[in-house]
Amino acid sequence: MPHPLRTLILGGARSGKSRHAESLVLDAAGMARARPVYLATFRPWSDAPDAEMDERLRLHQERRGDAWTTVEAPVGLPRALEDHAGAPVLVDCLTLWLTNLLLDEADLDAAFGALDRALAARAAPVVLVANEVGLGLVPETPLGRRFRDQAGFLNQRVAAVCDRVVFIAAGLPLQLKG
Template sequence: MSDVCRELILGGQKSGKSRRGEELAAAWLGRSNVHRAVLIATAQAHDDEMRARIARHRRDRALRVPGLGTVEEPLALAEAIRAQASPNTLVLVDCLTLWLTNLMMPVEGIGRSPVDIDAATDSLVSEVGAAGGPVVLIGNEIGLGVIPLGREVRAFVDALGMLNQRVAAACDRVTLMAAGLPLTLKEPG
C-alpha cells in the first residue's frame, strides 16, 4: 500500500471485509514504528445484541491488531476523518453502511433533524480525497439481491449504491470481498 492510497472494500455480510481492513492496518503498522492506525467505528448499540456484537468486535480487534486505536463516530464521519488523517496514520472506517443507516434511519426518540445525504456524501468524499495518509473504507454491497418491497428500504438501497459509487470514484483501489477472498475491481494507475 502506498503512503496515500485510498481503498474501498465492499462485500456482503461476513464476507471478510473487516478482516481485510484489519490486515491492511496491521501491515501499515508493521512497516514503521512511527506509523499509527485508527479505526473510526460507526456502529451504535441500540439493543443488547448490538452491544454484545460491538464488545466482541472490540475484543477480537485488540487481539488481531493490538496497535489499532479506535474512535467511535456514528454521524460526523467526514469530520472524524479530517481529525485523524495524517501522513503517518492509516484511517480505517468500518463501516459506511452503518454510517448511512445512522443518517437515514435514526432510532425513534433521538429527535434529530433530517440529514442531507448528498451533502454528507460530498463532505465525506472531500475528506477522503484530502487525507494526507492512507484511508481504508469498508461498506456493504447489498444491491445484488431482490428489490425490496418497502419505499424506505428501496430508498436506502439506492442511497447506499450511490454512496458506494461516489466513494469508489474517490479511491485508488476498490476491492470486493466474497467468501474471505479479495477481488480487485480497481487498481491505482
C-alpha cells in the same frame, strides 16, 4: 511498496470485509510506524438490548485488541477523517454511517460532499468498508429501497475516488480496481 492512499472494501454480510480491511490498515501502520485509527460508525438504534449485535461488536473489539485507537463516528465521519488525516485509518463501515444519516433525516448530499472533501485531504492511507446490498431482493418498504439505492450511489461515489477497490466473497478478495 507504498499502500494506496484510499481503498474501498465491499462485500456481503459475514464475507470477511472487516478482517481484510483490518489487515491492510495494520500493515500500512506497521510500515509507517504509526498507530492505526478505527473509525466506528455503529450506533444502537434503540434502547432495547440486542444480544446479537452486542456479540458482533464484542468480536470486532476483541479482534482489534489494544493496537488501535478507536473513535466513535456514527454521523461525524468526515470530521473524524479530517481529525486523523495523518494516521492510517479504517472506516467500518460506510453502510452503518448511511443508516445513521437516513434515520437522522440528514442532508445526504451535504454529508456525501463532506466525505468527498475529507477523502481528498487524506495524507495517510484510509481503508473504507461498505456492504454491497444491491445484489439481493428489492426491499418492500420505501425506506428500504431508498437505503439500498443510496448505498449503491455512495459505494459508486467512493469507489470512483479510491485508488483500490476490493470485493470480498467467502473471505476471498477480488481486486476490482488498482
